[in-house]
Structures are given as structure tokens and as C-alpha cells.
Amino acid sequence: MKILVPISKVPDTTSKIAFVDNNTKFSTDNVQFIMNPTDEWYALTKALELKEAQGGEVVVIHAGLADSEQVIRKALAIGADSAFRIDMDPTDAYAISVEIANHAKTGGYDLVITGKETIDYNSFEVGGMVAELLDWNAVALVSKLDIAGGKATATRDIEGGTETVEFSLPAVICATKDLAAARIPNMKGIMASRTKPLTVLAATGADKLTSIASYQTPEKAKECKYVSVDNVAELVRLLHEEAKVI
Amino acid sequence: MSVLVFVEIADGKIKKAAYEAAYYAAKTAELTGTTAEAVVLGTAGADELANLGNFGIAKIHHANDARFNTFDSKAFAKAIAEKAAGADIVVLSFGPNGKLLAPRVAVRLKAGYVPGAAELPTFEGGTLKVVKNVFSGKAKAFYQVATTKKVVAVSPNSLSPVKGSGTAAVEAFAPAVSDADFGTVVKSVDKLTGHIPLTEADLVVSAGRGLKGPENWGMIEELANEMGAATACSRAVADVDWRPHHEHVGQTGFMVKPNLYIAVGISGAIQHLAGVNQSKVIVVVNTDPEAPFFKAADYGIVGDAFVVVPKLIEEYKKFKAAAH
Ligand SMILES: Cc1cc2nc3c(=O)[nH]c(=O)nc-3n(C[C@H](O)[C@H](O)[C@H](O)COP(=O)(O)OP(=O)(O)OC[C@H]3O[C@@H](n4cnc5c(N)ncnc54)[C@H](O)[C@@H]3O)c2cc1C
């Protein structure tokens, strides 16, 4: 089975969020970038588990500029066989998805496993877009996936529970927590990652359909109103009369 | 027709989040000087659908077709895109189905897509600006869409739809979707019965490692029961199996947005806050006055959970009794 895992690069959650150029651009000063956690912990590792169980190949793909190399090498260190980087500034999900789908179309893949969403923009768009561009089956928020005899069974989150569905391959899966067990790259993996193939592809220049005009940060931090342990009744009163939430 | 909203139903009933999407669509239509229509897929009664008229929907296109009673992203996208051919703005809900469906619809229409609108849009000088929370709620972004056709998915629990009075005409819709388009077959559904779904709850009572052990969750459940709240927990607690993983909120768990989030014995690590800081009101109970959670709180009690929670249950009971 040949599996494609699109990986994204995001600011570490502990990064300070600031904007420059009159609040039109995210400031990358002192920001540490990491592989998007869902991509690393669940999408990539599920792909590796499937390969180990049934044979095949795991390829990672990333739309980004040259400074993403470290993130891609980490995916190779964790166990991916090879990687592609589409050379572009990844600002629009449609443009990213067109490039990924173009590659997937010709690559002979059985499965594309994305993360559910990136932790910076929480957009949840690339998986669905790639699926539609390929006209493939897709299942999102998948926490369990089994594949046998060309048929896949997946458990996905729904409102207030889960649902188990069956579908045929090829398909796109958007991973969520518990899909696989996270792995830490070991020394052997790190050594191997240096020589695994990383191919840079030119972008075809797909249209960008959306842009962010500006950002806004909250005016000021919340002011916490303290209530004494001996006066819990006051908290209930405040929640009812002031906050009006009960 | 210019604004079309996909209204999701479950077991013939309009989902709560779908009312929000309908309201968003009606308000957007008002802003842009057009009307809002809805598309509904699956078996539902006309009375139920007529409710949408009260939220500003003028017409409903209903595919009363049992094939749509279970979700398939490909078939649904095809049907919605077919109806959206004449619409400029397509609105969906950013729920478990909509998150996969909306980008598919956007691609079919080659429309720019804004996922997870958090407020009603603005419309100035012919430009629609959609507001979305980014960086786990630490900032807002104003999205602009370059294409004439636009797709917007509305974050659940972002709006409080105001019920007016109106009537919506229901028209039959027979989408050109073949059986082969339904690629996924539902084998089983596992709903947590007797629980309020976390992501839909208006009130959430959550607890963390400060509770010392799983045996101490009785009071959290009791408080939640009294209040009609859902229960949640920190990842630290789910990781050691004190609580099930479907309760874990945060960056790697569920994102919740209730009116009230009560956090008991949770430190307020940034990854936890990422999943809860869009709650309208946050109450924090923690023995440590320096716990970072207090910085994100609206109300705080510095104190021992084992003292505060029983008192809170008692006071809440009194409040409830007095209110009736
Ligand atoms: C990449 C990454 C992703 C993560 N994702 C998530 C996520 O999605 N969700 C999440 O929750 N965490 C996540 N974490 C973990 C997170 O960083 C914290 O470790 C975790 O949230 C801590 O859980 P806690 O607050 O329950 O425990 P602790 O940090 O141990 O805090 C316990 C708190 O209880 C208080 N306390 C102790 N006794 C009492 C008492 N008797 N009464 C009242 N208060 C008391 C203490 O003062 C303390 O503040 C993630 C971490 C990483 C690195």
C-alpha cells in the first residue's frame, strides 16, 4: 500500500502571537516552528503502522519554502521513506490542495492521510479539498482505521459520539487523536533521514482564493473577579445576575 | 437567490448548530440585500423544516431522500453544489460533517472558503469580511474572499439565533446524485447515552489532576448533573485513564465553546486553554493563586476543590430551588 501524508509546519503553541505591518502579518520573530502535532502523532504514525503491517511505502509531502526542511527531515527520521516539498508560500488552502492533489493523482497512492487541522489557523480544509480534487471517498476526524482486502473501516467523531463507516480505497483520511501512537525519532532514524530522498517540486501556481486582510488581538487580558471560599453563594449569584450564564 | 445554507438534520430534526448557520445566512442575506434559502438532505417532516422560516429563511429545497439519512461527504457535496449553482454565498456549519463537507463544496464551486466563522460578517464597499478565531483564540483574523462565489462554515456556539416569525416555502429537490456517489456505508453508531455531548453543551464542568484520583470524580459528575452540564477533563487526566479520552479538551482534544466553563484543579497550561478559551465565561477553582488559568478566568476561587465543589453543588441546588 502506498500512502501519502501531507504535513504542515506551525508555530509551537507556546510561541508569542504578535502581528506586524499594521496588523496584517503574523510576526515570525522568535517563533519556533514544529510539525503540526496531529500530522506527526497520528497521520504519519498511522501510515507507518499500516506499512509495517501490510508492506508498502510512506511518502510525506509539504507545501512550503526551503526553511521547512527541518520539519520534513523529522518526518523522515520518524520513518517516512521519502519526501516531496512543493516550493511555495503556503498561504491559501486551495492553492496548497491543488498541488498536493496533482502529485497524488500521478503517484499511484491508495491512501492520503492528513491531520484534521493545523493548530495555528484551525482551518480543517486541506483534507476535504484534496479529496474533492481527486474525487475520492473521504472520512474525517478518524480515530481508528483498519484496512483489509481493499476495504477500509474507520471510526470517526460525530456530535456526542462516534460512527463506524466502511468504504473502498483510494480515500482521504483526516486524522484525529488516538488514531496511532506517537513516536519519537531514534538515533538510527535521524541518521537515515539525512540520506532519504527529499525532492523539491516547482509549484504550478494554482489560484489563491482567500487572504487575510488583517488580524486583531484582544484589547486586554481578562480581569478575574475573585470570590472567597466562604462565599460560594456569591459565585452562583454572579453567574446568574452578572454573567447571565445560568 | 443569493445566500444558500445547508441545514443539517439528524433523525429528522434540525441540529442546533444548523439553526446558527441558518441565522448566519439570513443575516448575511440582509447585509447584502438578498434573501436566504436553505437546502436540506434526508428524511424530515414539513413541520420541522418550517421552523427555519422563523430564522429568516425564505425557501427550503428539500431532498426527502432516505439515502441522505447517513452522511457521505462526496454525495452531500455534489448535491449541495448542485443547488448552490445560483447562489453567491453558501453557508454550512463547522461541525464534524461540515468540516469535511464545506471544503469539498468549495472546490466543486471553485469558491473561496472561510472555515469557522465566529461572528456575523461585515459587508463594506462590496467586500464581505468574515471573522475567524486563529491561534487557538489568541487572535481574530479578517478573511477576504477573492471569488464571487464564497463558502463560509459557521463555528457552532458562536451565535445566538434570534427567533422571529416568518414562513418558509418547502420545495422538493431531486439532486442528480447516483447510488455510486455514496462511497461510505455506516456500520454502527456509538452515542454516549445519558451524557450531554461535550461539543454542543452550553455548560461544561471540567476537572484535572488537582482531583488526585478517578475515585474523586463523583462530585464533578454530581455538579454537572445538577446544572445539566457536560463533563470534560485535562489531557493529563485522560492520559492516565482517570477519565475517558472523549472528555479531553484542548489543543489535542476537543475544542469547546460553552457559555460557561468551570475548571476545577486544572493548571491552565496553554495547550489546555487552546481548547477552552473561547468559552463565554470561565470559572476557575484552584488551590494555587498563581495557577495560569486565573489569567484566562472571569471568576476565580482560590481554594480546595474538595471544599469548593460540594459547596457549589449545595448553593446551586438552593439557587435552582429558589428559581422555581
Ligand atoms: C504538544 C502538547 C499538547 C497538549 N495538549 C493538551 C490538551 O489538548 N489538553 C490538555 O489539557 N493538556 C494538553 N497538554 C498538556 C498540558 O501541557 C498540561 O500538562 C495539562 O493540561 C495539565 O493537566 P492538569 O492541569 O490537569 O494537571 P496539572 O498541571 O498537574 O495541574 C493540576 C492543578 O490542580 C491544582 N490543584 C491541586 N490540588 C488541588 C485541589 N485540592 N483543589 C484545587 N486545585 C488543586 C494545582 O494547583 C494545579 O494547578 C499538551 C501538552 C503538549 C506538550
Ligand SMILES: Nc1ncnc2c1ncn2[C@@H]1O[C@H](COP(=O)(O)O)[C@@H](O)[C@H]1O
Ligand atoms: N502547507 C501544507 N503542506 C502539506 N500539507 C498541509 C499543509 N497545510 C496543511 N496540510 C495538511 O492538511 C491538514 C489540515 O490543515 P488545515 O486545512 O490547514 O487546517 C494538516 O494537518 C496537514 O496534514
